[in-house]
Amino acid sequence: MSAVELSPLHRPQDRLRRRRVFNRGMEALAWLAAAIAVFFLGVVVWSVAQRGWSQLNLDFLTKSQVQFEPAVPQGLANAFAGSLVLVGLATAMALPFGILIAVYVNEFAPRPIRSAIGLTLDVLAGVPAIVIGFFVYGLIVVAHGQSAYAGAFALAVIMLPFVYRATVEVLALVPNSLREAGLGVGAPRWRTTLGIVLPQTIGGVLTGTTLAVARVAGETAPLLFTCSLAPNGIHWNPSGAIQSVPVAVFELSDSAEPSDHARAWAAALVLILFILVASLTARWLATRSKRKIMRAGR
Amino acid sequence: MSEMKGESVSSTIEAAVRVETKRQPLPPRERLQQVFDIRDLTAIYGSKPALKDVSMEVYKNLVTAVIGPSGCGKSTFIRCLNRMNDLVPSFRQTGTIRYHGQDISGRDVDPVAVRRTIGMVFQRPNPFPKSIHDNVAWGLKVLGMKDNLSDRVERALTQAALWDEVKDRLKASALSLSGGQQQRLCIARAIAVEPDVVLMDEPASALDPIATQAIEQLLHELKGQYSFVIVTHNMQQAARVADMTAFFSISRGEEGERWGELIEYDATEKIFTAPSDRRTEDYVTGRFG
Ligand SMILES: Nc1ncnc2c1ncn2[C@@H]1O[C@H](COP(=O)(O)OP(=O)(O)OP(=O)(O)O)[C@@H](O)[C@H]1O
Ligand SMILES: [Mg+2]
Numbered sequence: 190m191s192a193v194e195l196s197p198l199h200r201p202q203d204r205l206r207r208r209r210v211f212n213r214g215m216e217a218l219a220w221l222a223a224a225i226a227v228f229f230l231g232v233v234v235w236s237v238a239q240r241g242w243s244q245l246n247l248d249f250l251t252k253s254q255v256q257f258e259p260a261v262p263q264g265l266a267n268a269f270a271g272s273l274v275l276v277g278l279a280t281a282m283a284l285p286f287g288i289l290i291a292v293y294v295n296e297f298a299p300r301p302i303r304s305a306i307g308l309t310l311d312v313l314a315g316v317p318a319i320v321i322g323f324f325v326y327g328l329i330v331v332a333h334g335q336s337a338y339a340g341a342f343a344l345a346v347i348m349l350p351f352v353y354r355a356t357v358e359v360l361a362l363v364p365n366s367l368r369e370a371g372l373g374v375g376a377p378r379w380r381t382t383l384g385i386v387l388p389q390t391i392g393g394v395l396t397g398t399t400l401a402v403a404r405v406a407g408e409t410a411p412l413l414f415t416c417s418l419a420p421n422g423i424h425w426n427p428s429g430a431i432q433s434v435p436v437a438v439f440e441l442s443d444s445a446e447p448s449d450h451a452r453a454w455a456a457a458l459v460l461i462l463f464i465l466v467a468s469l470t471a472r473w474l475a476t477r478s479k480r481k482i483m484r485a486g487r
Numbered sequence: 488m489s490e491m492k493g494e495s496v497s498s499t500i501e502a503a504v505r506v507e508t509k510r511q512p513l514p515p516r517e518r519l520q521q522v523f524d525i526r527d528l529t530a531i532y533g534s535k536p537a538l539k540d541v542s543m544e545v546y547k548n549l550v551t552a553v554i555g556p557s558g559c560g561k562s563t564f565i566r567c568l569n570r571m572n573d574l575v576p577s578f579r580q581t582g583t584i585r586y587h588g589q590d591i592s593g594r595d596v597d598p599v600a601v602r603r604t605i606g607m608v609f610q611r612p613n614p615f616p617k618s619i620h621d622n623v624a625w626g627l628k629v630l631g632m633k634d635n636l637s638d639r640v641e642r643a644l645t646q647a648a649l650w651d652e653v654k655d656r657l658k659a660s661a662l663s664l665s666g667g668q669q670q671r672l673c674i675a676r677a678i679a680v681e682p683d684v685v686l687m688d689e690p691a692s693a694l695d696p697i698a699t700q701a702i703e704q705l706l707h708e709l710k711g712q713y714s715f716v717i718v719t720h721n722m723q724q725a726a727r728v729a730d731m732t733a734f735f736s737i738s739r740g741e742e743g744e745r746w747g748e749l750i751e752y753d754a755t756e757k758i759f760t761a762p763s764d765r766r767t768e769d770y771v772t773g774r775f776g
Contacts, residue, residue: 300576366613369571370673374626374680375603384625385615481616 234461241454249455253422254437265456267423271337271431275416276406278341278427279348284398286345287352288387294353295360296382307357314350321346322411330415337427340416344408348401355397359390362482392478396471403467407460409435434460513730513754519546522684522714523568527582530563532575536746537563541582543733543752545684550706550715552729552755554722556770559735560747561718562610565686568716569605570598603630606682610689610718612669614661614676619644619653622661622672626680643679646709647671648701667698674702678709685709687717691724703728722771725755732758734767 249264290310294303325343333339363386371381412433419432434456441453513519523545530538538560545551545568553561563572570591572578584592591601615622623640632639640657644650649671653664661672670690677685691699706715706728719725725732733752737745751758751767762768 366609366611367615369574369609370613370615372602373607373609374629374676375599376626376629377599380629384629389616
């Protein structure tokens with residue numbers, strides 16, 4: 190160190206300036222990157238909204254599709270109902286499994302098994318959705334035909350890693366002192382897990398699930414082979430194929446009718462709005478539950 | 488608490504240092520009933536021994552204090568007594584711990600059954616993130632002691648000297664209590680399930696003098712029903728509450744390895760007034776670094 194630098198309050202002016210300029214530069218770059226991301230989101234939402242807005246009316250939300258009749262006032266109520274059934278079923282399948290796997294991995298599994306399962310689910314999260322669609326096609330559809338069950342199963346496979354990750358992460362946040370407290374009064378491990386540890390994770394699990402729902406609500410690929418040949422009208426029975434929003438968008442955008450195109454944009458807009466609301470809900474839940482766990486773990 | 492008010496600070500300290508007069512004289516050891524009989528207990532984390540060759544007995548209806556410098560294995564020791572170290576993956580232990588004659592350290596022993604009869608209060612208060620009432624009631628429900636639930640909760644909270652402070656807000660979150668209240672809640676939670684032995688790891692380290700006194704009072708009142716093993720850093724506290732005192736210290740090997748050892752175990756009176764080991768004397772007189 191040179192003698193000039195002895196006092197930290199009297200750094201040489203030019204170094205200080207250089208540092209400040211560098212700092213400004215990095216800040217500007219970070220800003221730019223964030224601005225580009227927001228810009229693209231804005232463009233997507235804007236272009237979708239602009240083209241779909243005109244179709245977004247009560248008929249659109251309450252009436253079903255009628256194919257090859259462009260003059261009849263129609264909507265996508267069947268697709269909305271179908272998506273509801275599909276995503277609901279998928280959540281019902283993925284949620285308990287995801288939580289159980291996470292509990293096993295974080296609370297009971299020996300270390301090697303723990304990392305093996307973690308790796309497996311990370312890989313599963315990276316498998317392209319269309320491959321999962323193929324897989325379910327081979328597993329279920331070839332033998333039993335298309336159905337909402339098959340479609341929901343494919344979506345559930347996509348959701349599983351999300352639910353698992355979210356649950357494992359909040360479980361890891363639960364302090365060990367709480368587990369010891371449960372065991373210390375003489376409770377078995379499963380009772381402690383169920384009664385003390387898991388209640389702490391509800392917020393985090395909900396967050397992960399909401400994000401997963403937002404993710405799969407827009408998935409088209411896994412449904413194309415498993416749940417796309419839907420009859421007209423609103424159907425709630427999952428043992429047959431039912432229409433869904435992403436598949437409807439896919440089909441309508443392929444149509445020759447301009448009004449079909451507009452409806453596709455409108456459906457996309459509804460989907461985007463849904464995902465936006467779901468993500469915001471997830472964030473809100475996440476901050477709330479983190480605060481709660483931190484308070485408990487003081 | 489109120490009789491303390493008039494006394495000057497110095498006389499309070501004097502009274503504390505003076506070995507507690509309320510204590511009954513100890514009967515001869517062979518007349519005491521053994522709760523734990525610990526032989527050659529060695530406790531190892533990974534490859535590092537934390538404790539070597541500890542042999543001692545813990546007697547029924549007494550308060551047994553464990554004192555010693557930080558890191559000498561006091562927590563490790565009492566966590567061995569109710570299989571709490573099972574939770575630490577790298578932990579291993581050799582030697583035997585007999586509880587009323589039965590070895591509890593074997594693989595075939597159910598640690599849950601052990602912890603049911605040997606309860607624990609931890610170094611830092613760790614109430615469940617539930618209501619005050621449910622903190623005490625949860626263990627009772629899990630163990631099937633559901634009859635007269637609210638009576639049992641009230642009794643435990645009263646014994647832990649907390650009832651008057653919380654009786655109007657049993658439904659409030661336990662996390663809204665102060666640190667000292669939380670620790671007394673943890674004590675209530677531990678004694679509510681009527682264990683045979685209560686292990687306490689520095690229960691008063693986070694407490695103010697008044698709450699500390701309440702807990703010490705509690706030990707006096709409850710030792711007729713339970714046996715207590717209490718880890719403490721506070722020598723005056725050991726002198727005040729304990730009938731027997733075990734002094735642990737750190738020994739160093741030739742290659743700089745360190746482990747905890749039991750140096751001396753005797754009646755508290757003896758440990759504090761006429762210890763037979765030089766290291767004990769240095770520690771209790773404050774000459775230890
Ligand atoms: N979970 C653990 N994993 C590895 N080593 C541990 C673990 N717990 C304790 N040890 C080690 O065992 C030794 C004894 O620790 P222990 O907590 O029993 O000491 P202590 O006497 O209770 O200390 P203190 O008075 O500071 O609480 C220490 O060297 C510590 O580093
Ligand atoms: Mg300790």
